[in-house]
Amino acid sequence: MNKPSLLLDVKDLRVFFYNDNKEELHAVDGVTFQVYCGETVALVGESGCGKSVTSLALLRLIDSNGRITGGEITFAGINLLHLSKKQMQGIRGKDISMIFQEPSTALNPVFTIGDQIMETIILHQHVNQKEARDIAEGMLKIAGIPDPGKRLLEYPHELSGGMKQRAMIAMALSCRPKLLIADEPTTSLDVTIQAQILELIRDLQQKLNMAVILITHDLGIVADMANRIIVMYAGKIVEEGNRQDIFKDPSHPYTIGLLRSIPRLDIHQEKLSSIPGMVPDPVHFPSGCRFRNRCPLADPLCQQEPSSALISDHHFVYCHHWKRKAELQAESFTNE
Amino acid sequence: MNESVLLKTKHLTKFFPVKTGVFRRTSGWVKAVDDVSFQVYPGETFGIVGESGCGKSTLGMTILRLIEPTSGSVFFEDRDVTTLSSSQLLRFRKNIQMIFQDPFSSLNPRMRVGSIIGEGMTVHGVGARSNREFIVRTLLEKVGLQADSFDRYPHEFSGGQRQRIGIARALAISPKLIIADEAVSALDVSIRSQIINLMADLKTEFQLTYLFISHDLSVVKHLCDRIMVMYLGKTMEITTREILFCRPLHPYTVSLISAVPVPDPDYHINRILLLGDVPSPVHPPSGCRFHTRCPVTRKKCETDEPLLIEQEPFHFVACHYPGTLAISVPLILTSDSTL
């Protein structure tokens, strides 16, 4: 495999939110990663770990109560944080597209599917209504929607959940973006529909040669789809590596705990491991390693922030004690 | 199996009317649960699995008559639940309790945790009044919460902790059967395993029987002894866990198993992609309800409805051509493997 070119370079990204009590929430705190052309990178973590905020920050779509307070987002050589609003709008939907978790709320209920897809096409490709319609119809067909000409005239609520997500994908890909950000694209769908949608994303990724950032909490999907995996916990990256690294040689206690706590179809588990405690409240993240109050390996050293340790090529872990991972027996995680 | 039966449904059916037109006449029926019969034995965990809209939640509610069944009957310890008068029914509900999916909507936000858990005890007169607070505090500790949670409000707790409160509420009146409706679906991965383990522990401690309703095959496989697969209000397959995951006979079960993502990059199963969407339960397909999406459908499936037949011991399948479709990787169920 010759080295693919760098598409997206995120350096030390920080996004802070402010709640009603004026407290600072460090939702994303110093996140660094790269995405290369054509690959699929998965951002994995539990709710509140900052994965969705990271993805919205890439498009500078953070809500008004939050702000990108630091870092660089370099996309195809341009620092997105330095662009004007107008230039940024030119990138959104054209070079970087996004699909969301809940297709029924992500589509505007009062406009037809056709209106919504054509809007993007007219905006970015400067074509007339008629041409846009043809492109939109073609995209729906590519997205596997039967009878696309008719569907263009329908409203979102007339489609099933799976069809809506296909329409979302058609809309996102209508300008052939270089990067697709898929934020929990199948979480609200049934497992058989999920399989269809994942297959579609994989298929289109190859056809269009685009990179995909897949945001999900489902490690099963990750094992199936991702080339590279970034595990996040409480606003920080805890481990990053290739698919095989993460699943066959997980090194951060959190990754290990997470993998052991999933009920699995393919093997027999007498009892699941489970990580004790709960995800910390973003206002009161622990200092130093944020996992330390749930970690069986934690000791006073963990009050200092861990730096990244390189395990092998492309496999990083942010943990002081990753070399002691063998001590993590199944029992260490089940002190209920 | 000539054990005693704890819960039995016979031809249980629930149709919801679809009202249209000027006079809101009933023009059709949502066939949510259509002629479902199964038995639950004491001490087992019986799983009901299926995709959204298959009627599994309706089924759970119908058993407690939270939704009145259209026809059919439910027997609990040989007593027909469907014939109980409304006052008898209130007393009967002490036997069966539910754990709900949404930890946020299942607890009354304006009641303290103590009264949420104690309410059932008051209603059914369980324990002496003076003793109830002590029982509730003990229960709180049993489900892994601090006893001082007693005086706090639900919003002070996280999703996982709320689910523990919901479990304590169900246990407070010592039911014989617990219906868990998607009880762990809304939780994060690391919290989910905590609750799964808790439910397993409590089962042993209180000698419970579970009816576990879920869309998640992995969880069902982990927790359940016997499993029923539903599709569009109908039973497709009922059997023990070992048989279901090693030798599923219904094409729907096979497709479902093959679609589950497994967190192992080296796991390769022949993924069977079902085409299209689940049809509307108002106009379910004729014949076998699965025939419109079935990869091995034949002529007969379009017209004749297959009956639920015991194909081999303890293995009931509703399919004209059972076993035509098989999974390529028999799933390991016995030996413990390490990660």
Next chain:
Amino acid sequence: MKRNRRTLFRKFFLNLSAFLGFFILFVFIVVAIFAPFIAPPKPNKNPYLMPIVTWNGNPEAPSPEHRFGIAGKRDIFYGVIWGTRTAFQVGIIVTFVSTFIGLVVGSIAGYFGKLFDEILMRVTDVFLAIPFLVAAMVFTTILGTGLDKVMIAMTVFSWMYPARLIRGNILQVKEEQYITAARSLGVSHFFIILRHVLPNSIFPVLIQASMRMGSLVITAASLNFLGIGAPQGYADWGALLNYSRNWMLGGNGEALKYWYMTVFPGTAMVLFVLSWNLVGDALRDFFDPRLRI
């Protein structure tokens, strides 16, 4: 930094308007309680009837003796002070009774649904089909003059608003899983409504009640302003303003001479309604921050 200032500003504003509302309300309560001391009535007379202080039909400008002036032979100051009591009486009684009726009707319709709902909602539709002011006007003319008649008329035609609101809220709350949980515990309908449904659906009704308080007082005053409600000379802001109406139609600065006839009772009226609206807003912010209207 800028953001912090903005949240601070918002908090301050919210608190300020809430404070203002409660403060004005408090002043009115004090005035109502101490009315006999602030504006002593003539002994052995109904204190709610403004005593006649002059035989001259023309209005008189404020003077040390009659601080707010004289309208319709009556002391405006006395009317404004005792009018506070009238306003509270009308507002509180009508709001309380109509909210109670609305709660009962709305709860039954919302919780039991089906035929109950259909019939009760059609009945509310019928009552809603006559404009509130017109209905109150008609009813009062038929019942005859008197503040009690005004209150009965307004109650009969205003219970539908809380009924509709509580019904809608109950329909929403009914979908919550804790209701199903209570049912599965074997809790009876009565206790489910009392312990689970009402506590979770009643706050918007209370907020609405505080806002309705203002508009009910306006309606009662409107009737008195039109000369339909309370008897001649009753201490009421609307009745006081009624005296000023004809004088206001004089052009060429004529009306401006009689500003005190409008300004004093008018301001009392506006401040009273404003305080209830601000209190309602504050309650809404406090109990249901999602509904920050």
Next chain:
Amino acid sequence: MIFYIIRRFLFLPIILLGISLIIFVLFSRLSEYQRLATYINNPERLKSTDLDKLIELYGLRDPAIIQYGRWLKNVFSGNLGWSYVGKEPVYNAILRRFPFSVELTIFSVIPIILLGTWFGVLSAIHHNRPLDHTLRIFSVVGWSFPDFVFGLFILMIFYSSLNWFPPGNLSIWASDILKTSLFRSYTGMLTIDSLLNRRLDIFFDALRHLIGPVITLTYVELAFILRITRSSMLEVLQKDYIRTARAKGLSEKVVINKHAKRNAMIPVATVSGQTVLGLLSGTVIVETIFNRTGLGSFMALAAQQLDYASIMGGTLFFGFILIIGNLIVDVSYAVIDPRVRLE
């Protein structure tokens, strides 16, 4: 949707019957002598000395249900009795005055909806910033103003001291022209009729007389629309599809004006409909203060003088208008929102 509309139409007679029943029950509290006026269309006959005979004739002592039926028949044939206040049959009096109220409503509803939605959107976009707070104060104060208090202030300032907007419908010279045969009445609304008669001077005079009441109604009623727009807009701006629209690269202007506004206006549309209906009936006070002819001031006058026939007829008419209006609002709601359209 067609079923929905038909269904609504089927409820119409039931509700109308309900209203008539309420009114009938209310009025049955009056004595036979007082009720007589609601049956008789001819003032001469009421002067007759032998009223008992008339009461006998109209069966006012019959069982209530028979009376109700007879009265309904009367109502349907357009016989609502004789109006003292109007000195003509109630039916004619209402029809002649209604256009004035409609005119005032039309002229008020335009600024109410335009300003209300504009301020509401502004307020939502500037959520919790000074402009938002200013508009909120502005609206809550307006909301707290009884219309008769604000109307009196307007009269005091703009008529009495500035003499810009006089009360009444028209100046004397203009109403004199109206009485001549040169001026033809088409709609009963002065502004429209004057334009149709090509009398711009009368048009502007009518307009001048409208401004006072319009300002009053606008300020007092504006707050409601403003609040609904603001909250609806704030809610919509939180929606996922707004994020989708931004993620497409649409400019903020398009996101707000196309994607957000269209959705936010759905509840506003219903409320606007209700505001129009509320105005139609709420003209009672404003017309009285500004000395205007119209259905509202007619009702007020009738109530003051205990003209029962006029009150009864007016109430029935208002009820009828309100029901038809609500029906139109509900149907248009279905047209605006595609989710309702395909039930």
